């Protein structure tokens with residue numbers, strides 16, 4: 190009994206509908222009225238106004254499958270079995286309605302009865318002081334005490350500055366010894382891929398005044414999040430999220446384009462998985478109206494797209510290849526996100542434009558960087574000058590993170606201060622030379638020619654300027 194990704198998504202939403210929840214569509218990846226966040230990174234994020242009481246929710250019980258981007262996980266992508274920059278988060282939410290008892294019971298019911306996971310492989314964790322949650326797992330669900338883990342603030346307390354916060358309870362699944370790191374103390378909570386964290390239940394029951402004073406909230410909330418890809422990975426009993434049905438088709442497409450076999454060489458596999466992940470992020474971000482640019486969200490998009498290009502080069506792929514892959518992303522996900530199919534032409538145009546731009550200079554840039562590396566080696570230097578790093582950025586379209594990353598792979602770094610200085614100097618020079626600066630190959634105006642009507646109606650179209658974030 191193996192459920193596909195699209196099926197699991199439906200099963201989750203239907204299950205919570207049967208528990209009185211309103212199933213809402215995924216919100217855009219672009220936060221709405223929320224300056225604290227560049228991109229939506231959890232199911233809870235777009236629902237914040239309902240949690241704070243700023244807005245009245247359409248129902249006190251809501252369930253979603255939310256598109257998420259976490260660039261903070263970029264270093265893990267391709268290396269762990271469980272991290273993507275893009276993923277879908279399944280969640281059930283209570284706005285002052287049910288609390289811990291129901292939330293935990295339904296988590297358990299969904300995993301063991303609906304999906305049919307082996308209860309003996311599941312391990313809950315609770316916040317160290319949360320005896321209430323511990324009791325529920327132990328008495329109500331019947332999990333023996335030695336299988337319930339108590340973790341500290343770092344893992345099991347959800348808090349974001351001031352405001353609503355609270356303890357969490359997570360569920361881990363033991364995928365077996367073969368996925369373990371082999372360390373003698375490897376157990377639930379270990380960073381390796383054996384005990385995979387699948388579901389986080391957050392009990393927002395306190396208000397933090399910002400000075401560490403916690404008061405009980407009158408209206409207690411539930412906010413949960415489970416990675417759809419991780420759930421599928423466990424249900425389908427495969428090695429990693431890159432082996433689940435929808436993503437696997439994409440990963441195999443990457444292999445075909447590169448003429449590479451999977452699982453022959455570690456570095457090759459990492460590049461294959463990086464491209465597989467990044468093209469998902471890129472496709473979904475553009476479908477939400479984000480355009481490549483030199484700052485903010487647009488920069489994140491550009492960085493992911495160009496990073497994918499570079500890994501394509503590492504695999505020996507010649508020419509443009511990302512649009513073809515975007516088609517496979519759309520085929521795999523249009524079931525849950527029909528807008529992908531609707532905006533297909535637009536998505537393809539943006540990807541083509543951006544990839545063409547970068548392709549013009551990437552090979553030159555890479556060989557210049559190689560030259561700089563051997564020069565540094567000869568000179569016994571470990572740091573690339575800020576000017577050179579800026580030239581790669583400005584002339585060859587290398588996002589500075591990409592340059593930094595390529596250098597770090599070989600033990601080098603960038604003179605960051607020097608880079609900032611070079612960037613400032615360029616900005617000064619550019620003042621008054623109307624419309625002539627063209628950092629990183631293409632500036633946003635290039636995209637206005639694609640379809641101004643479409644781009645201007647997107648909420649996500651951002652006009653942030655160059656200096657806010659590079």
Ligand code: ATP
Pocket residue numbers: 259262271272273274275276278386387388389414415416417418419
């Ligand atoms: P991890 O410790 O494995 O990095 P997390 O504690 O950062 O996960 P949460 O913030 O608790 O994750 O998010 C809730 C759920 O979302 C996780 O339990 C997991 O199933 C899923 N999830 C989180 N980050 C990712 C990611 N980068 N890729 C895929 N799924 C993720």
Ligand code: MG
Pocket residue numbers: none
């Ligand atoms: Mg994490």
Ligand code: MG
Pocket residue numbers: 344386
């Ligand atoms: Mg965690």
Ligand code: MG
Pocket residue numbers: 359386389
């Ligand atoms: Mg977690």
